[in-house]
Amino acid sequence: MTTNRELRRMQIYQPAIDLSFFKLTQHTPRRSMMKYGFMRRSTHKFVRKLKDIVDSQRNREIVICADLNAKSPMWGASTTNENGEEFERFLAESGLVVLNENRGEPTFQTVNGASFIDATFARKLKLWWVETWGQSDHRPIRMEFSFEDEVETPKRDARFCVKRANWEKYTESLLESKNNIRATIAEHADDVNKIADAISDSIVKACNDAIPTSTGKYKQQAWWTGSLRIAKKKTERLRRRYVASMTEGGSSQSIEQARRMYRIQRRRYQKEIRTTKKESWQSFVTKVSSENVWGFPYKIGAGKVKQRQPLSSLRRQDGSMTQSWAEIAKELLDALVPDDSPRSDDRQQRRLRAKANAPSDGQDAADFTCREVWNAMQRNTSGKSPGADKVIPEALKNALAILPEITDLFNKCLASGKIPSAWKKGVVIPILKPEKDEVLAKSYRPICLLSLIGKSFERLIIDRAEGVIHRRNHESELQYGFKEGRSTEDAILKLRQLVEENDFNYALALPLDISGAFDNLWWPELMDILRKRSCPRNLFRLLIDYFAERKMSIVSSCAKPRSM
Numbered sequence: 288m289t290t291n292r293e294l295r296r297m298q299i300y301q302p303a304i305d306l307s308f309f310k311l312t313q314h315t316p317r318r319s320m321m322k323y324g325f326m327r328r329s330t331h332k333f334v335r336k337l338k339d340i341v342d343s344q345r346n347r348e349i350v351i352c353a354d355l356n357a358k359s360p361m362w363g364a365s366t367t368n369e370n371g372e373e374f375e376r377f378l379a380e381s382g383l384v385v386l387n388e389n390r391g392e393p394t395f396q397t398v399n400g401a402s403f404i405d406a407t408f409a410r411k412l413k414l415w416w417v418e419t420w421g422q423s424d425h426r427p428i429r430m431e432f433s434f435e436d437e438v439e440t441p442k443r444d445a446r447f448c449v450k451r452a453n454w455e456k457y458t459e460s461l462l463e464s465k466n467n468i469r470a471t472i473a474e475h476a477d478d479v480n481k482i483a484d485a486i487s488d489s490i491v492k493a494c495n496d497a498i499p500t501s502t503g504k505y506k507q508q509a510w511w512t513g514s515l516r517i518a519k520k521k522t523e524r525l526r527r528r529y530v531a532s533m534t535e536g537g538s539s540q541s542i543e544q545a546r547r548m549y550r551i552q553r554r555r556y557q558k559e560i561r562t563t564k565k566e567s568w569q570s571f572v573t574k575v576s577s578e579n580v581w582g583f584p585y586k587i588g589a590g591k592v593k594q595r596q597p598l599s600s601l602r603r604q605d606g607s608m609t610q611s612w613a614e615i616a617k618e619l620l621d622a623l624v625p626d627d628s629p630r631s632d633d634r635q636q637r638r639l640r641a642k643a644n645a646p647s648d649g650q651d652a653a654d655f656t657c658r659e660v661w662n663a664m665q666r667n668t669s670g671k672s673p674g675a676d677k678v679i680p681e682a683l684k685n686a687l688a689i690l691p692e693i694t695d696l697f698n699k700c701l702a703s704g705k706i707p708s709a710w711k712k713g714v715v716i717p718i719l720k721p722e723k724d725e726v727l728a729k730s731y732r733p734i735c736l737l738s739l740i741g742k743s744f745e746r747l748i749i750d751r752a753e754g755v756i757h758r759r760n761h762e763s764e765l766q767y768g769f770k771e772g773r774s775t776e777d778a779i780l781k782l783r784q785l786v787e788e789n790d791f792n793y794a795l796a797l798p799l800d801i802s803g804a805f806d807n808l809w810w811p812e813l814m815d816i817l818r819k820r821s822c823p824r825n826l827f828r829l830l831i832d833y834f835a836e837r838k839m840s841i842v843s844s845c846a847k848p849r850s851m
Contacts, residue, residue, distance in 0.1 A: 330370045351408040351409065353408075361378070362385050448501055458689060460497060482692075482696050487676040487677075487738070490690075498682070525552050529546050572584045601728050636811070639811045650824070652823035655698055655751075669681055675736070678739050679739070697744055709741070714735070715840065751826055752826055765781070
């Protein structure tokens, strides 16, 4: 290995006989590390050791260079073998990417042929290139490192495994936290923020005490069985015997016999894997389809199951490209969650904005009952992703019977016209729309994760405002969107009816699509409409606070929440 003179120090470590790695530094210790492995053990054991080292170096930039003797299209091979699949799983778990640029230039070249058995994995690298010169069978690989300071990549949050929850222990933990909640209420009776934080913190603490979290490590495949485990060990044992017979100078007859036994066992093992996979998949499809015909198998067939892709650079309106994660986050939020700037208001908009916070003349709505709150909580779908407060739906449903303080908090919010700040914070997850250009911000659909406690409160507000929203003569009979009991099919049938009942020979339709109609709903005008409909005073006051100081963020160590 050769290095340039900008490197000031190289420390060599050897955690195992077949694994060495080098810590490269410039002027001061940095977060770059390079590892080189000589595979002298089984691929599974080698990958497991490699993963342990990568996990222990999460705060460093990792570069792994290895002669894998494994095939995968990810680093240039035309097919995949067992070793290749093992490394592919390792890459998926570790968050590393393959740097091999598929330029048709093999990394290994002899007079007998060429192959792509040398691979480079990293979290980030400036340049990777295979040189065509060199005296060795393995061609030289040139890499350029950048020692610029970068923000540490955050770990993915662990998720609660609800299936393994101990609900008795959860109840005990919540009961122990009641005194803290009551003390907070007594000390900060008028501060809904502190009370809401105390309740959500108690629920999350109870979850941590009683519900295991996922480790983020490799999960065993659903089709993997004990029989396959035994067959795998037998295959590996015969493979080691075959390799040993060649390296220890065995007779040609013993080598051929070992090779034949290994290949027979490998074919049996591969056939058993294929059979088990097929049976497992058929069992899964039968079970899921019987529960919901529009479930996972249907989504796969309809092409609705997409793998989340990492965000790439985005093209701005002026044609330039974003250069950092912070710029990507800002571009996405500007496009998907637009700001409401008063500077762009016309005369009528300025008038509406000026009286947006004027009080309503409606009568106050009644307090929320325990039954109403319970019904709102039950509408949180199990398995739904939590908001920034990490409160999961299953825990929230089980908390209400233990913490009636939740109902008291909702009524306190209604009376004071204040909504806790934590309920107004959203985590935006951008999802690429089908067949859209990934460099355009508008090609992404924003999924916003909000506090489930806050969403339950929103349902209560909507239920209370139903009479105002759907009061007679307050909505058009020709409205089909955002209206209970109406659908797209109803709109199509109405259009067909209008055409069939018309005596003219021609009909003209003018379809109108408003880009981001829901995202660009103007709140001051909405409040003006609610005021004209005599919205209950306490609900109206609550909605004014609901629309104020909301924050959206894209999760990243360098993307901070941006006020709306």
